[in-house]
Amino acid sequence: MKHSILLLSVFSMCSVGHLCAATKSASQSKAPAAKTTADLAESIAPSLVKITQLGREGTDGIGSGFIVSADGLIATNLHVIGEARRLQIEMHDGKTHDVTAIHASDTHLDIALLKIDAKGLKPLPLGDSAKVRQGDPIIAMGAPEGLGFSIVQGVLSATRDIDGQDMLQVAVPIEKGNSGGPLLDMQGRVLGILTLKSLKTDNLGFAMPVNLLKTLIEKPNPVPMSRWLTIGVINAKLWKTHLGAQWTQHAGVIKAEFPGAGFGGRALCLSTQKVPEDTFEIATTVRLDDESGAAGLTFCADGGDKHYGFYPSGGKLRLTRFDGPDVYSWTILADVPSDAYKPGEANDLRVRVEPARIVCFVNGKQVIESDDTGLRGGSAGLCKFRTTEAEFRNFSIGTDLAETPLQPEVASKLRSKVEEFVAASATTDKTLDGLLENPAAARRVLIEQRRKLEEEVVKLRELERELHRRAMTKEILAELARPEPEINLLRCALLLARHDNPEIEIATYLNSFKAMVADLKDDPEIQKGTIPAVKRLNRYLFEENGFHGSRHDYGSRSNSYLNEVLDDREGLPITLSVLYVELASALGVQGVFGVPLPGKFMVGYRDGPEGELQLVDVFERGKLLTVAQAALDLTESGQFPDGSLDPTTKQTILLRMLRNLMSSVFDDSRSLRESLPYLNLVLAIDPTSAAERLTRAQMRQRLGEKAGAREDVNWLITNFPENGPPELMQQLDRWMQSLREE
Structure with a gap:
């Protein structure tokens, strides 16, 4: 059994060494004379x-x-x-x-x-x-x-x-x-x-x-x-800009900069998506760098100077009807403050347009209702004014975009579980008059209660994080449960990044990838076969789009997050290989696969089932290598171990990416608790990994999680190989006994 061999090797290890590269002394030469x-x-x-x-x-x-x-x-x-x-x-x-x-x-x-x-x-x-x-x-x-x-x-x-x-x-x-x-x-x-x-x-x-x-x-x-001139350009198939300004799009975020050509720096970015007739809603999340400016939603736009706008301005929420090019033809329908609006932060704006009224919301709270019917129909999108820079996310059009309320029985059940988690300690309502009978004592009580609530907030945040991690784990496992050819490795890698960062919009990056596929799908070299296609992929990724291996901070977690690799065009051999292999697969290029060489992941390709294996070093901008050349570079013997050149599975690739992330945490000497989620995910994907099981048992014990430590040690005992050294089994038994006594 694989895990039995791993278990024996784990217990036989004494220590882990860290190799340090020797630095070369700079050549000594006489410095030129100083000048004035x-x-x-x-x-x-x-x-x-x-x-x-x-x-x-x-x-x-x-x-x-x-x-x-x-x-x-x-x-x-x-x-x-x-x-x-x-x-x-x-x-x-x-x-x-x-x-x-x-x-x-x-x-x-x-x-x-x-x-x-x-x-x-x-x-x-x-x-x-x-x-x-x-x-x-x-x-x-x-x-x-x-x-x-x-x-x-x-x-x-x-x-x-x-x-x-x-x-x-x-x-x-x-x-x-x-x-x-x-x-x-x-x-x-x-x-x-x-x-x-x-x-x-x-x-x-x-x-x-x-x-x-x-x-x-x-x-x-x-x-x-x-190619550079296309980076970040807003998609003309989805948006039409009007009145200037600079509208760019990057990783799902639309950014508006510089004043527009309209009066007051007005500029519009209108969606090409069809607006429903009669009643519709539009929504976006917006953040302003300068609250004295304005930016938000526009609707009922005729493509010229006529439209509505709902946007924050000067810390208030404003609804305006624009009937022409200048302020003399504009009508401010409402300009109201709201505690629901958070200046300097990302705020959710939503507008509901009905035949006889307009209703505006910020962060789920209604702030404006107007019976103005001066404009209807037209397009919807985004607007900005003056010199403010604005960022927009999650623009949407529909008939009802309000967050669906939870069913009462579902909400009640979930709340009871949360209250159990925080060991509910409800406070007793007191009036100010009652508190003033003994204000000093009352203040002490309030401080004590505040501290309890702060502790509960910390617990709730951790519960929220763990819920998200387990939801991502569930999605990853569902994807990996598919037959190997059907597994979407790109989506798995993005889910792995989202495991750490809930703000990542996976659909945005999948759409960016689809755009890359669209660039090449009709390319004649791609259609000629494997070898011409590989050369074309190399030019496209490494010459035309600037993808490259990380030049600094190789162990940074950013290099293992595929969303950041796509954004920055920089990554590790394995993350760049994932992009390369998935792009080849989406284009129907045969015989391209990941090769888990010791020391460096590469892409392999064969021109037909019997063709000779060739390698692509994606870290070095697509350098083409023979197996012999790669072996000389990566091994002392000049030969790879058996199995190193075999195509690897998508699950194995994901596990290797995950272990890279674990290494980055350990190398940064971060807390044990921060590295534990990675171990949990590894063991969810590969429950038979004795090495990670042992490491997690040790971590859980140090963190005081005795039940979890006992669970892992019990697994190690249950799966201990029959021919394993008796002294190691005795060591596990003593460990389990100590966990029971603690």
């Missing part, structure tokens, strides 16, 4: 560039950058270039170039490399940010507020950990437009990329260490500009 600031300004200026985002209405943003290769590579911040924006590079001499490709980008590091068609440029030399010292003199260069090329001198204040990333803190002001410019030492070598300004003082800034840029240069993930 004036000398540096003169010599560096030809290497500086100004980067302009070009939108429908002209310039949408300005930032800085610098040349890193003579053949047209420009370094800058990722936030400087945004998404789906045309980019123009202005050189020191005033010449301009259009960006032809995003040669490399990294969301986590906020760094990007741009490619322009130019030769003979003057690159800046890259220094070593690992050798910088506190107090070293530095200079920063850029285009503050777009005002040409400027220079400022200061000192390196410190190296700081900012959100888990080491950054260079500098005592120089970083203004809008400086982002992406170089931070240099007094020899003119780049030490970092200017990236953000301190919120505490204007004379304090930060830069991303240049050594991180070197990684991007060595391992690019190029995306041609034609």
Whole structure:
């Protein structure tokens, strides 16, 4: 039995070692002589560039950058270039170039490399940010507020950990437009990329260490500009924009930025979905970055200037009828405050439109009812005003979108279970007059009761989390119970991510995947057969869409969440392989499968049942390898163990992803309680795993969960191999006895 072998191997292990890679000492060379600031300004200026985002209405943003290769590579911040924006590079001499490709980008590091068609440029030399010292003199260069090329001198204040990333803190002001410019030492070598300004003082800034840029240069993930311009663009089949602004869509979130062209910055984004006749409802969840602005729902829209709007504005809820292009033709039907609205947070808006009235709700509470019938029919969608940035989720149209109330008997049964869980300790109602008879004592009572309620809230939150985890486990098990060809591995991987994050909208990512399938379904190379299809998939994923292996923080849980892999186009070998294999399967490409090689998961393919096995290293942007080449790279013997090259099952892939997540928690030295849900999920999928069973028994005991620990130890005893060492069985018996005595 597999679990018997595992059990024996688990008990025979003494310790687990951690391998550390030895660092190579840098070559020692004499540093070039320091220069004056004036000398540096003169010599560096030809290497500086100004980067302009070009939108429908002209310039949408300005930032800085610098040349890193003579053949047209420009370094800058990722936030400087945004998404789906045309980019123009202005050189020191005033010449301009259009960006032809995003040669490399990294969301986590906020760094990007741009490619322009130019030769003979003057690159800046890259220094070593690992050798910088506190107090070293530095200079920063850029285009503050777009005002040409400027220079400022200061000192390196410190190296700081900012959100888990080491950054260079500098005592120089970083203004809008400086982002992406170089931070240099007094020899003119780049030490970092200017990236953000301190919120505490204007004379304090930060830069991303240049050594991180070197990684991007060595391992690019190029995306041609034609493809970059489609990233985040709102789906024209589902939405029609009106009156400008910038509407983008990413991971199920529609974002509206910049003022619209209408009066008051008005802009609309209308759904192409048909609105029901007579009575209908629309709903969305919206969050405003600035409550002085406005954003929300629009309905009964004629595609021009006539429509209704229901939206938060200035902390109130407003219903307006727009009959024309300016404020003189607008009628505010209601403008009311509501305790149900939560400023600065995501709020649920819903509107019910009937032939004779309009009813508006926020977070389930009715706030406005109007008998205005001036407009009916038309389209529905989203609206925004002024300069506020707004995020919209879960837009929907229907005849009744109200949350269905629970049946009384169901609600009563569930509430009783919850009350049992929190060991109900109902308080006695008291009037203020009664409390004032002894206010000091009453306050003590209230404080005590508040603390009890806070403890109950903590318990209820944990119960809510565990309910969600078990619901996800149930869905994963149902998917894995299907016949192997019918298992949707992509959905399983997204459910695994949602197990940790309930906010993930799985349908959104499945639709994104369907769009990728649609891009390739009629491609002639895909239809030619396995080998041409593999080459086309490689170009599509790694050259046209920039997917790549994680360059930093390899063990981060983000690399194991498929939703984040799709968003950031960065992941582990196994998560990138899941995307590759599922895309091939959806396109009908035969003979492509996952291969669980020791040390690195890869994609395998055969040109026909008898064809020779070939490998795709998805972590290295689709590098094609023979089995012999991969064995030389991954093994000391130059040969793989038996079974390593066999196609693996989807359940095995999911378990490997799950164990990667467990490793990330353990490596981060997080609490035992945080890692326990992963063990529970592993054992739900594979109940025979003795290694995880033993680990969970130990964790449960340390957490004081004696009943659970006894359950796992009892399983280990029951499933102990008949020929197992007697002393190990005795050890299990003693363990069980100690658990009974505790």
